[in-house]
Structures are given as C-alpha cells and as structure tokens.
Amino acid sequence: MCGIIGYVGTDRSDAADVLLHGLSQLEYRGYDSAGIALADGRLDVHKREGELSALEDALAGADIGGQTTGIGHTRWSTHGPPSDRNAHPHTDADGRVAVVHNGIIENYQTLRDELAAEGVDFRSDTDTEVVPHLIAGFLEEGLDDEAAFRAAIERLEGSYAVAAVFEGSETVYAARNESPLVLGVADDGTYLASDVPAFIEYTDRVIYLEDGEFARLEGDEIAVTDAEGRTVETSIETIEWDPEDAGKSGYDHYMRKEINEQPAALRDCLRGRLDELSGRVTLEGFEDLELRRPVTLVACGTSYHAALFGVQLLREWGVPAQAFLASEFEADAVPIDTDSVVVGVTQSGETADTLRALREASAAGATTVAVTNVVGSSAARETDRVLYIRAGPEISVAATKTFASQQAALTMLAASLSDHRSRELVRELRSVPDRIQSVLDEDAAREVAATYADASAYFFIGRGYNYPVALEGALKMKEITYKHAEGFAAGELKHGPLALVTEQTPVFAIVTGDGRRAEKTIGNVKEVEARGTPVVAVTDGQSEVGRYADHVLEVPPAGEITSSMVANVQLQRVAYWTAHELGRSIDKPRNLAKSVTVE
Amino acid sequence: MGYSAVVLAAGEGKRLRPLTTHRPKPMLPAATKPILEHVFDALIDAGVTDITVVVGYRRTRVQSEFGPSYRDVPLTYVTQGKQLGSGHALLAAEQAVEGSTLVVNGDQLIDSRIIRDVVEAHDGESTAATLGLVRRADVTRYGGVLLEDGEVTEIVENPRDDRSYRLNAGVYAFEPAIFEAIRESEPRAGEQSLVDGIDTLLEDGTRVQGVVSEGTWIDATYPWDLLRIADDLLEAGEGRRIADSASVHESATVIEPVVIDDDCVVGPGAVVGPNVCLGENATVGSNVTLERSVVDTDTRVDNGATVRDCVTGRGVEIGPNSTVVGGPGDVEIGDRIHRETSLGAVLADHVRDEGGVTYEPGSVVGNGAVCHVGATVGGTLSAETEVWG
Numbered sequence: 001m002c003g004i005i006g007y008v009g010t011d012r013s014d015a016a017d018v019l020l021h022g023l024s025q026l027e028y029r030g031y032d033s034a035g036i037a038l039a040d041g042r043l044d045v046h047k048r049e050g051e052l053s054a055l056e057d058a059l060a061g062a063d064i065g066g067q068t069t070g071i072g073h074t075r076w077s078t079h080g081p082p083s084d085r086n087a088h089p090h091t092d093a094d095g096r097v098a099v100v101h102n103g104i105i106e107n108y109q110t111l112r113d114e115l116a117a118e119g120v121d122f123r124s125d126t127d128t129e130v131v132p133h134l135i136a137g138f139l140e141e142g143l144d145d146e147a148a149f150r151a152a153i154e155r156l157e158g159s160y161a162v163a164a165v166f167e168g169s170e171t172v173y174a175a176r177n178e179s180p181l182v183l184g185v186a187d188d189g190t191y192l193a194s195d196v197p198a199f200i201e202y203t204d205r206v207i208y209l210e211d212g213e214f215a216r217l218e219g220d221e222i223a224v225t226d227a228e229g230r231t232v233e234t235s236i237e238t239i240e241w242d243p244e245d246a247g248k249s250g251y252d253h254y255m256r257k258e259i260n261e262q263p264a265a266l267r268d269c270l271r272g273r274l275d276e277l278s279g280r281v282t283l284e285g286f287e288d289l290e291l292r293r294p295v296t297l298v299a300c301g302t303s304y305h306a307a308l309f310g311v312q313l314l315r316e317w318g319v320p321a322q323a324f325l326a327s328e329f330e331a332d333a334v335p336i337d338t339d340s341v342v343v344g345v346t347q348s349g350e351t352a353d354t355l356r357a358l359r360e361a362s363a364a365g366a367t368t369v370a371v372t373n374v375v376g377s378s379a380a381r382e383t384d385r386v387l388y389i390r391a392g393p394e395i396s397v398a399a400t401k402t403f404a405s406q407q408a409a410l411t412m413l414a415a416s417l418s419d420h421r422s423r424e425l426v427r428e429l430r431s432v433p434d435r436i437q438s439v440l441d442e443d444a445a446r447e448v449a450a451t452y453a454d455a456s457a458y459f460f461i462g463r464g465y466n467y468p469v470a471l472e473g474a475l476k477m478k479e480i481t482y483k484h485a486e487g488f489a490a491g492e493l494k495h496g497p498l499a500l501v502t503e504q505t506p507v508f509a510i511v512t513g514d515g516r517r518a519e520k521t522i523g524n525v526k527e528v529e530a531r532g533t534p535v536v537a538v539t540d541g542q543s544e545v546g547r548y549a550d551h552v553l554e555v556p557p558a559g560e561i562t563s564s565m566v567a568n569v570q571l572q573r574v575a576y577w578t579a580h581e582l583g584r585s586i587d588k589p590r591n592l593a594k595s596v597t598v599e
Numbered sequence: 600m601g602y603s604a605v606v607l608a609a610g611e612g613k614r615l616r617p618l619t620t621h622r623p624k625p626m627l628p629a630a631t632k633p634i635l636e637h638v639f640d641a642l643i644d645a646g647v648t649d650i651t652v653v654v655g656y657r658r659t660r661v662q663s664e665f666g667p668s669y670r671d672v673p674l675t676y677v678t679q680g681k682q683l684g685s686g687h688a689l690l691a692a693e694q695a696v697e698g699s700t701l702v703v704n705g706d707q708l709i710d711s712r713i714i715r716d717v718v719e720a721h722d723g724e725s726t727a728a729t730l731g732l733v734r735r736a737d738v739t740r741y742g743g744v745l746l747e748d749g750e751v752t753e754i755v756e757n758p759r760d761d762r763s764y765r766l767n768a769g770v771y772a773f774e775p776a777i778f779e780a781i782r783e784s785e786p787r788a789g790e791q792s793l794v795d796g797i798d799t800l801l802e803d804g805t806r807v808q809g810v811v812s813e814g815t816w817i818d819a820t821y822p823w824d825l826l827r828i829a830d831d832l833l834e835a836g837e838g839r840r841i842a843d844s845a846s847v848h849e850s851a852t853v854i855e856p857v858v859i860d861d862d863c864v865v866g867p868g869a870v871v872g873p874n875v876c877l878g879e880n881a882t883v884g885s886n887v888t889l890e891r892s893v894v895d896t897d898t899r900v901d902n903g904a905t906v907r908d909c910v911t912g913r914g915v916e917i918g919p920n921s922t923v924v925g926g927p928g929d930v931e932i933g934d935r936i937h938r939e940t941s942l943g944a945v946l947a948d949h950v951r952d953e954g955g956v957t958y959e960p961g962s963v964v965g966n967g968a969v970c971h972v973g974a975t976v977g978g979t980l981s982a983e984t985e986v987w988g
Contacts, residue, residue, distance in 0.1 A: 247667030250654065250676025260663040267862065267880065271844050276864040276882065430862070430880060434897035434914040438949065440659070441621045556949075 002075045002088070002102040003027070004181075005198050006163040006172040009068040009189035010219035016064045019072035022191075022198035023052055026074050027588065032082035033075045037089040037098035039165040040067040045098055047073075047087035051588075068189070068219065069170045071163045073100035090129045092136030093121065096167045097145075099135070101128040102194055103179035104599070106158035131162060149173040150214060150229070159352065159599075163192055172217040176209045180350045180378060183207040183215055183222055185236055190217040196239055196376075197393070204239040208376055237376065253586045255396035255480070259572050260440055263433035265401045268390040269408045270429055279423035281415040285385050289367065291417060292339040294320035296366075298329050298357040299345035300596065302399040302475060303406060307345045308468040310410030313561065317418035326353035327599065330360060338365035345410070346370065347394065347402040349377020352599045358383060371409055373402050387413055396587045397594050398479045400572050403472060407565045408432065428559040435556040435566045445570050448536055448551050449577030452506045458483060459501065460571070461490040461524060462510035463517045465564035469510050473571035480579040480589050490524040498527065506534040508571065512555060512563035514542040522548065536574075538567045602718060604647045605692045608635055608705030609655030609679040614932070617947035617965045617982065618822050618912055622660040625705040627825060628895055630832045630876045631860040634819070635661065635705045639669050642703065645714035648672060651695040652705070653688045655679040684790030686781040693778050699723045702793075704769035708828060712814030713770045720749075720810040721772035727805045728777060728797055731770030733816045740820065742767030742794055744809055751807040754794050765809060767794070768816045776805065821932060822963070823942040825893050825910050829876050833858065845877075848885075866902070884919070892923075892943075901954065908943035909958075912966070915946045918954030921970075928960025931979045947982070955988070 003026030007018045019036045034055045035047025046062060048054040052074060073088035089098040105111070108127035111134065116122065120133045134155055138148035145166045153162065159178035165171075174181060174192050184191030186203035192215065193199055196206060207222065209215055213232060216223045224232040251257040273282055295314055297307040307323040314321035324332055326344070336342060342361035346354040349372035358379065362368050370379035371387045373394065380386045391405035408429065415425060439445075452458070458477050462470035467489045474487035488497050490509070501507065507528045511521045525548050529535050537549035540557035553570040555563055579586045612624025619627070625635035642650060650669070654661045654676050661676075668674055679691040689702060699721065703709065713731045721729035730751060732744055743764030745753040758764050771793075780803070781796035800807055815835075817828055833839060833856035841847060845863040854872030859865065863877045866885035874891040877883065881894050884902035892909040900906055900917045907925030917923070926941040944958040952970035959975065965982035973988025980986065 247673075249665070249667040249674065250652075250658070250662040250678070257662070257666075260659050261666075264663065271862055276846070277848070277866065430882070431897065431914075433880065438914070440663075441657075 002073060003194045003198065004071065004073050004100045004102050004161055004163055004192070005194075006071040006100075006165075006174065006192040006217065007069065007189060007199075008170060008172050008217045008219045010187075014065070015067045015070040016059065018191075018199075018202070019070050020052070020056060020059070021201065022193055023055075023072050023074045025197040025200075026194060027052055033084070033087035034073065035087045035089055036070055036072040037091075037100075037165055038064060038067040039069040039098075039167070039169060041168060043091065043095050043098050043165065043167050045089055045091060045095075047084060047089065049083050049087060069165060069172060071098065071100045071165050071172060073102075086124045086126050088126075088128060090124060090126065090132050092132040094136065096139060097132050097135045097164055099128060099131045099162060099164045101131060102161045103159035103177075105130065105156050105160060107156070108158075111155060131156070131164070135164065145169055145171070146173060146216060149175075153214070154227075161194060170219065174209070174215045174217065176213060177211050178352070178355070181209045182376075183209060183217070185222060189219050190222050192217060200239060205236050206239055206376075207234045207236055208381070253396065253576075254394075255398055255400060255576055255586050258394055258396055258401045259569065259576060261392065262401045262404050262569060263437045263440070265391040265405050266408055266433045266436065268392070269405045270412075270432075271390075273412055274426045274429060276423065276426050276430065279421040279426050281412045281420075281426070283387060283412055283416045286387070286413065286416050289341060289369075289385070289417065291319060291341060293337075293341070294322050295341050295343060295417065296334060296336070296361070297321065297323040297343045297345060298326040298354055298361075299323070300326050300351055300353050302403050302472060303345040303347060303351070303354070305468040305472040305475070306403055306406035306410055307343075308471070309407055309465060309564070310343075310345070310414055312465060312468075313411055313414035314418060317414060317420040319414070319418045324357070326351065326357040329353075329357040336361050336364040336366050340364070340366035341369065342366045343369040343371060343413070344379055344383065345372075345406060346377075346379050347373045347389075347399055347406070348594065349374040349379035351379075351596055353596070355379060355382070356599060371406060371413065373405070395594070397589055397592050398476055398575070398586075400476075404436070404565055404568065407568075411561060424559060425561065428562045431558050432562050432565055435558060435562070436569050438556045439554075439566060439569045439573070442554070444551070444553050445573035446577040448553060449574050450581055451551070452534065452536075453578050453581035455483070455506050456502070456504040457500065458485040459497065459505060459507045460485070460487040460510070461493055461507060461521065462487075463490045463521050465560055466510040466512060466521075466567065469564045469568045469571065470508075472568060473508060473510070473575070476572055476575035477578065479592060480575055480584055480586050481582055482584065482590070483578075490521040493524050494527060498531075501528055501531055501533045503532050503534070506536055508536045508538060508574070509545060509549070510538045510564070510567050510571075511543055511545040512540045512567060513560045515560075518543040518545070521545070525549070538570045602647050602699070602701050603649040603651070603696055604642050604701040604703060605651045605653065605689060605696060606635070606638060606642070606703055606705040607653050607685055607688045608661055609653050609658070609688050609691075610682055610685075610706065611656040612706055614820055615822055617963070618825075618910070618945065620966050620982070621657060621913075621948055623654075623656045623658075623706070624819070626657075626660050626664065627819065628876065628878055628893055629708055629819075629825070629828045630837065630893075631858050631878045633664060634708060635665075636669075637708050638703060638705050639665070639672075641709050641711045641714055642701070643670050643672050644711035645718065647701065647714070649675075651675045651677060651692045653677055653679050653691050655682050655688070684786070685793040686784065686791035686796045689793055689796075690778060690781055690791070698775070700773050702771040702773055706818075707769055708815065708817040709768065709770060710815040713768055713812040713816065714814075716810050716812040716814065717770050717772050720808065723774050725806060726808050727774045727780075727800050728807045729772040730797070730807065730809045731768040731814075732765035732809045732811045733768045733814070734811060735766040738764045738766045741818070746809045746811075749808050749810070751797075751801065751809045753801070754797055756794060765811055766816070768812070768814075776800065780805075821930075821937070822910050822945040823930070823940055826891060826908060826941065829893050830874055830891070833874055833876075851883075860896075878913075890925070906943070908941060908960075909946065910942070910944075911946045912948035912950070914949045916951045917946070918952040918956060918970075918972075920954055921952050921956040921958070923958045924960055926960050928962075930961040930963060932963070944976075
C-alpha cells in the first residue's frame with residue numbers, strides 16, 4: 001500500500017515541486033519512505049527512508065530543477081523493511097528506466113529467480129524491483145520504451161498500479177490492475193496518481209484508468225490503450241469536491257477536525273433520504289433490490305464494525321443478514337450464488353480485501369452493493385449499486401466521521417431493504433447531528449483521557465447495538481495510542497477477559513436505554529467494579545449505570561439505535577485526547593495507512 | 600482588489616446569554632445563517648481574497664462550520680487564547696498578515712458597501728488607519744467618532760455628550776503601525792482594545808481618517824435583537840427562500856417573507872410566517888402557528904403549538920399545543936429590566952417542553968431547562984431548571 005504520482009509538464013519545468021506536493025497529499029496512504037525520479041536527458045533518482053520531510057531535506061541540498069517529467073512514490077512496506085534502498089523509484093542496472101509501483105506482484109519470486117539466473121543484481125528486497133529489470137531486458141532485445149514497458153507488465157501477476165520514466169524521454173508510461181490509478185488533464189501538463197488529492201490543486205479533470213489498461217502521458221496528451229494495444233475511448237470527468245477540504249482548518253490534527261465535522265457529515269448523509277411524515281427511508285437505486293438469500297456484508301476494520309451494526313438492524317427488521325471480515329470471506333466459504341446480495345462496506349472504495357470479496361461474489365453471479373465514501377472508487381465502479389455515505393474527504397488514518405456516516409447509511413439501507421417504516425426512527429435519525437454536537441460541546445472525555453492516560457490497558461464492553469461500538473472504541477484506542485485495548489460483548493467478560501481486569505485497566509461500559517440489555521450490562525459492570533477496576537460509563541442516563549461508575553460520559557437520550565452512534569463519538573474523543581496526552585502521531589499512527597490497498 | 604482581511608470572531612457576546620453558552624456571538628443566526636457568514640459574504644463581495652479569522656471563545660464551532668475555505672476564499676484561523684480585548688485579538692493575527700489589512704468585527708452585520716468605502720478611502724502612504732463610520736441617532740452604546748475634514752480627531756467609547764458623533768462600524772483599514780500602537784496602549788481592566796490602539800496613533804500625531812458610509816450596519820446587543828435583524832434581512836429580501844431539501848406539506852400555508860433552510864419539515868395545516876426563519880433541519884408539526892420567530896437548527900415545534908416573537912437556540916423542543924404568547928413584555932437580563940420589549944420568549948439550546956406549556960411575554964429560558972406538561976413559564980429561568988405545571 002503506497003501512493004504514486006506522475007507528471008509531464010508542457011511549459012512548466014518544476015516537476016520536482018509538483019511531485020513533492022502530490023506526495024504530501026498522498027502521505028495518508030503510507031509514509032515510511034518516499035522518492036522521486038526526474039527525467040531530463042538522464043534519470044535522476046532521489047529517495048529516503050522516513051516521512052516525506054526526510055526526502056525534502058535531502059532534495060534541498062541537491063541540484064534539481066528545470067525538469068518537466070517525473071514520477072514519485074510514498075511507501076508503506078510490504079516487502080522488505082523501510083530503508084533508503086527499498087524506497088521507490090527502482091531502476092535497472094544502467095539507470096535507463098525508473099519505476100514506481102503500488103500493489104503486490106504475486107509472482108515476483110519466480111521473476112526474481114529468473115532474472116537472477118540471467119545475472120541481474122538486485123539491490124532491494126522489494127517485489128517492485130523486478131519491473132525495471134524486466135523492462136531493461138526487453139530494451140536489450142531491441143524493443144522501444146513503450147513496447148518494453150508493455151512486455152514487462154504482461155509478465156506480472158498480482159495487483160499493481162505502475163508508472164515508469166525512461167532516460168532521454170519526456171513520457172510517463174502507466175498500467176493498472178486491481179490497484180487505484182487516476183489520470184489528470186490540465187493545460188500545463190498531464191498527471192497520474194493513486195488518488196485525486198495528489199493533483200487536485202492543479203486540475204479537477206480526471207480519467208479513471210480501468211484494470212488491464214495502459215496509459216501513455218505526454219505533456220499535452222494522454223493515450224489509453226487496452227491489453228491488446230487498441231485505443232480506448234476515455235471520458236474526462238470533473239471532480240466536484242473542494243480541494244481545500246484537505247486543510248486542517250485551525251485544528252492540530254485532521255482527526256479532531258473530522259470528529260468535529262460529524263454533525264455536518266451526518267446531515268449530508270441523511271439529506272433527501274428521510275420522510276418525517278410517513279417514516280419512510282428512500283434510497284435511490286435500492287427500491288427494487290430482491291432479497292432471496294441472507295444479505296451478506298463484507299468489510300475490514302472500522303467498516304466491519306459498522307457492518308456488524310448494519311446486520312443487527314437488518315435481522316431485527318426481519319431480513320436475514322450476516323457480516324464477514326473481507327479477508328476471511330473466501331476462507332469462510334460463504335455460499336454465494338445469483339440470488340445473493342453482497343454488500344461491501346469500504347470508506348475508500350479501494351480496500352483490497354473488500355474488493356477481492358466483492359469480485360468473488362460478482363463472479364458467482366451475486367448482486368453486489370458498495371457502501372462507500374469515495375465517488376469513482378473501484379468499489380463504486382465495480383458493483384451493481386452504490387450507496388454513498390457522503391462524509392466528505394477523511395484524511396486522518398483513524399476513521400471517525402466515516403464510521404458515523406456508515407452507521408447512518410447502513411441504518412437507512414436496513415430500513416429500506418426491510419421496508420421498515422417508523423416515524424420514530426426518522427425522528428431519531430434527524431436528531432443525531434444535534435446530539436453529537438452536544439457531545440462535542442462538552443469536555444468530559446478530555447478529563448477522562450487525562451485521568452487514565454497511563455493505564456496499562458483499556459477494555460470496552462457493550463451489548464446489542466453497543467457491541468460494535470465497544471469494538472470500534474477499542475480499535476480507535478489501539479490505533480492512535482499504541483496501547484493495548486480490547487472490546488468485548490459485555491456478557492463475554494466473565495468467560496475469560498475478566499482475568500485481565502485490574503486497577504490499572506479502566507473499563508468503558510456503553511449502556512443506553514433502560515431495558516433488559518442495559519440491566520444485564522449493569523450486572524457486568526458490577527462484576528468489574530467489585531474488582532476495584534475503574535469504570536467509565538458512556539450512557540444516556542436512562543439506567544442506573546452511573547451509580548457504579550467512576551466517571552460518566554453523557555449521551556443525550558433518544559432511541560437506542562442512534563444512541564450507539566452518539567456514544568461512539570465520546571469514545572473517539574477519549575482515544576483522541578489520550579493519544580494527545582501521550583504525544584502520539586495522531587493523524588499518522590505508526591505502521592498504519594489510510595486505505596489498505598493490499599490484501 | 601485582492602485585499603486581505605482579518606475578522607475578529609473570538610468574543611462571547613455576554614449580553615446575548617444564554618444563547619452564547621455553546622457558541623460565540625458571530626455564530627448566532629441572522630435569519631438562518633450565522634452573523635459571521637454574512638460578514639464573510641460582505642468581504643468577499645467587496646473583493647477580499649484572503650481571510651484570517653481570529654477565534655477564541657468556543658472556537659471549534661467557527662472552525663467546524665466554515666472549514667478551510669468559504670466561497671473558495673481560504674480561511675486561516677488564529678487563536679486568541681484568552682479574550683483580552685479587541686486589540687489583543689488583532690495582535691493574535693499579526694504574523695498572518697502583511698501590509699495594509701482590512702479588519703472587521705465578526706459579530707456585527709455589515710454589507711459590502713462599507714468595506715468598499717473604507718478600502719477606497721484608505722491610502723497607506725499618508726494614513727495609518729481608516730475607520731468605517733455610519734450615521735446613527737444614538738451612539739451611546741458604541742464607539743463615537745468625531746471627524747474634521749475626513750480626519751478623526753477623537754474616539755469616545757459610549758459617549759454621553761451631544762457632540763455630533765459618527766458611529767464606529769468596526770470596519771478598519773490598518774497599516775502595520777497599528778500593532779505597535781496596540782502594544783503601547785495601556786490595558787484597561789486587563790483588556791487591550793482596538794480603539795485604545797487607534798487613540799495611541801492619534802496621540803502620536805499619526806493621521807487617522809474616517810469615511811462615512813451609507814452601507815448597512817446592524818448589531819445585536821440582546822437576544823431579541825435577533826428578531827429585529829431577521830426582520831431587516833427579510834425585508835431587504837435577503838435569504839428569502841425555501842431550500843430544495845426542505846419538505847413543506849401541501850396543506851401548509853407559508854406567508855412570506857420566510858426563509859426555510861435545508862432539511863426542514865413543515866407538517867400539514869401549519870401556518871408559517873410572516874417573518875419566520877427556520878434553521879437547518881428544523882421541524883414544524885401539523886397545525887402549528889408560527890409567526891415572527893427565529894427558530895434555530897434542529898429545533899422542533901410540535902403539533903398544534905402557537906409561537907410568536909420567539910428566538911430559539913439549537914435543538915429546542917416546543918411540545919404539542921404549547922403557546923409562546925408573543926410580545927411585548929418586560930425582560931429581565933442581569934439586574935436590568937427591559938420594558939415593553941417585543942419578545943415572546945427566548946428559549947436557549949435544548950430547552951424541552953413536554954406540551955401544553957404557556958410562555959408569558961418576555962420569558963427567557965436557559966439551556967437544557969425542562970418545562971413539564973401544562974407549566975406556565977415567565978421571567979428568567981436559569982439553565983437546567985425544571986418547571987412543573
């Protein structure tokens with residue numbers, strides 16, 4: 001999982017600046033090393049381990065400038081540790097070609113052995129390095145740049161977005177298979193990148209490259225061809241969102257900005273989809289979806305927690321439904337056929353595991369649905385129907401507003417698929433933005449975070465709708481504080497995890513409503529409290545859980561479905577302020593990347 | 600013209616309590632949009648291309664509302680840690696600006712004419728500061744400015760004498776000299792005001808000019824002024840619209856002028872208007888009568904309620920068949936009584952009534968107060984109070 005960028009300028013000659021700026025916008029995809037290759041007669045490659053600033057520092061002393069053409073890469077290790085030599089771009093022995101790559105080359109060991117047998121010296125541990133050597137081999141055979149590039153790509157199996165530049169040329173060649181790659185068209189040149197923000201500052205006119213397609217970028221022209229070399233007619237689309245959305249707007253971290261944007265994001269998510277008077281939810285494009293088998297949701301990470309919440313609602317409203325981790329979907333041998341509906345929940349729409357599961361389902365004849373935030377993403381383009389969560393760009397690696405919007409979107413999807421009509425539900429959903437705002441207006445979460453910042457571990461328990469919230473609360477805590485955190489179904493505590501609980505391990509209990517579930521969870525809280533463990537209750541105050549808690553984080557009351565959405569915001573804030581106390585790199589936690597485009 | 604502007608939006612606006620508990624005065628609604636949004640509009644309409652916003656009190660409300668840009672103009676936020684006066688606020692922006700800079704208050708309604716007048720009149724070569732002024736009969740609550748041939752001779756805060764003052768509209772063009780002048784001025788009661796900085800310029804013999812503008816300038820001093828502001832804006836035709844995403848039942852009656860914002864719902868048989876502003880996602884139940892009111896975001900007026908001359912905060916619930924009788928009434932704020940004020944009620948954020956509640960004219964109900972079925976509410980209630988019928 002990495003980010004790539006490429007640029008061919010017409011009249012501007014600051015390719016290095018364009019590439020560095022693009023990489024800074026792609027840092028969310030990975031950031032353990034970065035590099036660029038500039039083509040200007042000879043190839044000029046600069047790369048460094050560490051964040052982009054390390055590369056910028058290295059370039060500050062280098063003699064660069066004046067080039068029109070180049071490619072760049074920000075890396076998140078899949079093969080080989082982060083280091084200068086494993087950083088992209090990679091070149092052949094003579095420095096005739098430089099290559100950047102995102103994805104995984106599955107047959108790289110075979111190719112590497114083959115090349116090594118021919119006497120090629122490998123300088124890195126990466127799978128990518130086979131590509132420049134393959135290209136060089138074809139150049140030796142007398143092929144021109146483009147033909148050599150195509151011939152090399154044909155040898156690759158796996159997922160890739162690849163871009164290459166050649167010595168003595170002002171052209172960038174690219175190819176895509178199962179990894180995101182988008183092209184940009186502007187008056188001052190042509191661009192390619194893993195994601196639009198890399199070049200949105202320069203152009204909002206884009207072409208989405210499809211799997212199996214090749215692109216040749218000249219300064220004033222992009223030619224797209226298929227695997228056989230036939231010209232592909234492409235359409236230029238205009239990106240409508242505001243590039244400035246990528247700014248932090250006065251906050252220290254994107255995560256805090258995005259947590260605070262939740263009321264507005266939810267308004268966008270709900271807009272035009274609810275009818276207060278009839279209690280109906282209307283989702284365009286889902287009216288005629290037939291359900292003959294259990295609805296199957298697949299997702300990873302935070303999206304999987306949202307999916308768990310979604311299937312609870314579907315089942316409660318009479319529709320059989322199940323959720324699977326996308327990476328286990330194949331192993332779980334879920335029966336899928338032409339009667340199946342498979343819903344992939346993925347914020348970025350590029351999550352490799354989820355895309356793989358959707359493709360398998362599609363191949364089995366299922367109707368596929370994407371619930372995603374990114375218009376034009378692979379998931380959105382490859383599935384039969386799309387439900388956009390409309391949360392706006394999310395930059396922080398730890399997902400916050402997109403989880404809330406996924407919960408709201410899946411609630412509406414469940415209501416729509418089950419034809420569940422409820423004025424109460426509509427009214428409740430419409431109250432969520434205001435209730436979240438109330439949570440944001442209070443400082444209690446920050447105080448709790450300060451109190452327990454040196455805890456040895458954190459546990460989160462919840463029942464029913466609050467069980468996925470407990471899992472998500474723990475995931476946020478892990479991701480950004482690097483502390484041990486686990487979420488449990490409240491009833492599971494006594495079946496094992498209770499052995500972990502000490503005075504140093506606060507337990508966060510999410511308890512909403514005053515029904516049977518709340519009562520049972522209070523029972524679990526008492527078990528914990530009896531062992532001298534600090535308890536933080538996240539509650540709407542309907543039950544008596546506050547009496548057994550050391551701290552209470554309030555959730556403005558309403559129905560239980562939406563209270564779980566609001567309760568989650570309290571846990572996001574506890575995680576944020578804990579990471580803040582600990583001085584963590586909140587927006588870019590170690591070892592993680594925003595959208596996981598490798599399996 | 601490519602001017603940069605600094606907008607001062609860090610102050611709470613204490614006299615507008617309880618509406619400012621969770622947000623600063625610039626974020627209170629003028630019709631349905633925050634006052635600050637009108638200020639941004641005026642600046643951008645006048646050609647400003649870069650805005651620095653000084654935020655402080657409840658700053659996240661401002662940052663989350665506007666984000667990194669507004670109408671494609673980039674917004675830079677600087678934080679005034681403690682609110683120690685308007686001059687102190689401007690100092691917070693010193694690093695963010697260079698050369699001639701426009702400075703405007705973010706909590707008073709202005710239109711682009713005042714800004715244009717100030718920019719046109721300002722000549723940085725000969726003048727360190729140019730003040731935008733308006734003519735008002737009563738300037739006693741504001742800054743009074745005395746002019747001689749377009750040159751400012753004196754600024755008096757809350758003037759009591761009958762000299763012919765112009766009102767300081769809070770729109771300035773400054774040269775960088777202002778920053779030093781603010782630093783030199785003696786803080787008063789721990790606060791550094793912008794006006795004291797200008798005074799220092801005058802004392803140093805620096806030329807300060809004033810330009811009298813015919814542009815709009817409206818300030819909200821007390822919560823019920825939000826009704827007057829809405830009246831003025833609706834009368835001027837500004838904001839009159841029903842958003843596409845709003846749903847108004849076919850049997851409801853809408854009497855212009857009104858503004859109904861995104862996601863609002865107006866139920867069957869409701870009569871809405873004249874002079875009603877419904878903020879985003881507000882709900883008006885069936886058979887509600889709603890007149891001359893500012894109903895803020897996420898507020899619900901339940902079936903059968905009658906509401907007149909009312910200002911609500913966010914997320915208020917007016918229960919079924921409750922009645923806000925309407926003005927005029929006497930309003931208590933602090934130890935002052937404002938007699939015969941045209942106010943039905945001020946209901947701060949998250950006031951909830953269970954239905955059948957009667958609000959006497961001039962009622963002010965604090966945040967999160969709960970009025971149980973059949974209660975009669977009058978006078979001023981503090982936050983989280985409960986009232987039984």
